[in-house]
Amino acid sequence: MTVQDTSTEEFTRQWEQWHAAHERALADPHGFLAVTGLHWLTGEPTRYPDAPGAWSSTEQGIAVHLDEGEELVVDGTAVHGHHLFGVLDERASLYAAVGDGSLVEIAKRGGHDILRPRHPDNELRVRFTHTPAYAPDPRWSLTGRYLPFDAPRATTVGAAVEGLQHVYDAPGEVEFDLDGRTHRLTVFNGSGPGTLQALFTDATSGVTTYAANRALSIPAPDAEGRVLVDFNRATNLPCAYTDLATCPLPPAENRLPIPIEAGEKTPYERTPNR
Structure with missing residues (x-):
C-alpha cells in the first residue's frame, strides 16, 4: 500500500465520520x-x-x-x-x-x-434513511484565500419561500483555483468563531444536486488568510428535504459555472419515482 493510498483511506474515513454525524443531527427526534x-x-x-x-x-x-x-x-x-x-x-x-x-x-x-x-x-x-452523496475525493479539497471587505456588506438574498428575503452581513469573499480558473464566493459568518459559510449553486444544481442551494462551512482563515475549501463537505439545507423551511438562496455571484461533483446530492425525498 502506498503513502498516497493510506492518505486517501484516512481522508475517506474522516469524511464518513463527519457525514454520519451530520446525518444523525438531521434525523434528530426534534430536528x-x-x-x-x-x-x-x-x-x-x-x-x-x-x-x-x-x-x-x-x-x-x-x-x-x-x-x-x-x-x-x-x-x-x-x-x-x-x-x-x-x-x-x-x-x-x-x-x-x-x-x-x-x-x-x-x-x-x-x-x-x-x-x-x-x-x-x-x-x-x-x-428517512440517508442522503446520497458523491464519493469523497481529495481533488475537491482545495486551499483557498480569504479576502475580507473593508467593512461587512449587507447582502440581501432570496429564500425558499417565495416573497421572503434574508439580509446577512458578508465579511468578505473566498477565492479558490480549480482546473486553471479562479473563482470567488461571497461568504457569511459561520456558526463558530471566525468560521465562514458559503451558499452556492453550480452546474450540477438541478441535475444531481438540489437546484436551489447548497451550503459549505469553511474553517477560520489562518494567519496568512488561507482557508480550506472542501467541497466534499457541501451539504443540503433543510429546504432540500421539506417545503416547511425558509432557507436563504445564494447571492447571485455565487452561481458557479462549473460542476462541483462533490458533497451531498439531491435528497431521495425530492427524487421523483424513487
Whole structure:
C-alpha cells in the first residue's frame, strides 16, 4: 500500500465520520425532518392542529393563550394561560416542549414571526434513511484565500419561500483555483468563531444536486488568510428535504459555472419515482 493510498483511506474515513454525524443531527427526534408545519403569525390569535394554544404576533412580541388543560414547558418551567415570549431578533429561535414529546419552535424569519411544531413521529423523519452523496475525493479539497471587505456588506438574498428575503452581513469573499480558473464566493459568518459559510449553486444544481442551494462551512482563515475549501463537505439545507423551511438562496455571484461533483446530492425525498 502506498503513502498516497493510506492518505486517501484516512481522508475517506474522516469524511464518513463527519457525514454520519451530520446525518444523525438531521434525523434528530426534534430536528428539521420532524417539522410538521410552517405557520405565519398575525395579530389575530390562531390555533393550529399541531400545537397547543392560540398564537399571535403582537407589538410586545409572540404570544400564546393556553386553554384549561393545555401546557407548555419553557426553559424547564410549566406555563399556563397567557404567555408572552417577547420580541425575537431576526433568525432567533425559542423552543417550548409539549407533553406528547413534541416541541414548538417560535422564531423570526425575514421579519415575520413564525411557528414550527416538531413531532418525532413525523413521517418525513421516520422514513428517512440517508442522503446520497458523491464519493469523497481529495481533488475537491482545495486551499483557498480569504479576502475580507473593508467593512461587512449587507447582502440581501432570496429564500425558499417565495416573497421572503434574508439580509446577512458578508465579511468578505473566498477565492479558490480549480482546473486553471479562479473563482470567488461571497461568504457569511459561520456558526463558530471566525468560521465562514458559503451558499452556492453550480452546474450540477438541478441535475444531481438540489437546484436551489447548497451550503459549505469553511474553517477560520489562518494567519496568512488561507482557508480550506472542501467541497466534499457541501451539504443540503433543510429546504432540500421539506417545503416547511425558509432557507436563504445564494447571492447571485455565487452561481458557479462549473460542476462541483462533490458533497451531498439531491435528497431521495425530492427524487421523483424513487
